[in-house]
Amino acid sequence: MTDIFSRIAHSRTADEVVQQIESLVLEGVLRVADRLPAERELARQFDVSRPILREALKTLEARGLIVTRHGGGTYVADVIGQVFTQPMLELIGSHREAGADYLEYRREIEGIAAEYAARRATEDDRALLAQIMARMQAAHERGDFEEEAEIDVEFHHAIGECAHNIILLHTLRSLYRLLSDGVFQNRLLVFSLPGAREELLAQHKAIHAAVVGGRPAVARKAAMDHITYVEHSMAEAERTGDWQRVSRLRLRQRTEDGARRSGQEK
Incomplete structure (x- = not known):
């Protein structure tokens, strides 16, 4: 995935990271099943520490926007979901x-x-x-x-x-x-x-x-x-x-x- 994430210029908090990823999902830039970069690379693109990034990813996963597969990376969740039963x-x-x-x-x-x-x-x-x-x-x-x-x-x-x-x-x-x-x-x-x-x-x-x-x-x-x-x-x-x-x-x-x-x- 190319660099679609922007450097956090000011507070560098987990909330800033969460808001940016949420916007990318909402705007359709990140789509269902898109894989996020590895933790080290993602922290570099956001210019935040890895603990801050982990906190942000944990929040996004709790909100159902991303899923983490053990040993397989982090992906955008099925935010569209099943339209009908x-x-x-x-x-x-x-x-x-x-x-x-x-x-x-x-x-x-x-x-x-x-x-x-x-x-x-x-x-x-x-x-x-x-x-x-x-x-x-x-x-x-x-x-x-x-x-x-x-x-x-x-x-x-x-x-x-x-x-x-x-x-x-x-x-x-x-x-x-x-x-x-x-x-x-x-x-x-x-x-x-x-x-x-x-x-x-x-x-x-x-x-x-x-x-x-x-x-x-x-x-x-x-x-x-x-x-x-x-x-x-x-x-x-x-x-x-x-x-x-x-x-x-x-x-x-x-x-x-x-x-x-x-x-x-x-």
């Missing part, structure tokens, strides 16, 4: 209308995020988005569906970060948790539709261009149009999957019937 997750995953509601909500939230990002993105934000888009393009050219889908989620994460709104950021992260937890298993089905990968890439490029170009209204529309396309494509992919399933069963039934008739005729 396991029974509710199972209900969401098994009922089609929940998926539609999820995408409807995402369409509005991501439209706002893209609009804010177009207004507020810094040069560093734009550099990060450019890196993500380059990786997305490379995965697309390799035909790596799974990696392209993962970078897709990363791209939307980054747009949320560029919006520079803490509540919006963590709301979006909780939404994407449903994807990373596999609640909507059929999201990869979209990539199997003819022309879908090319269309999705073009849509991400449109969102990216509007954000870096500082066009809030265009960015919002591009983000919302993207989710609408995903919604329609998922429905089409599900229908196509159902058709294929039925066709496969029909073929199997006809083949078995033909074999039985052939045996009876003999």
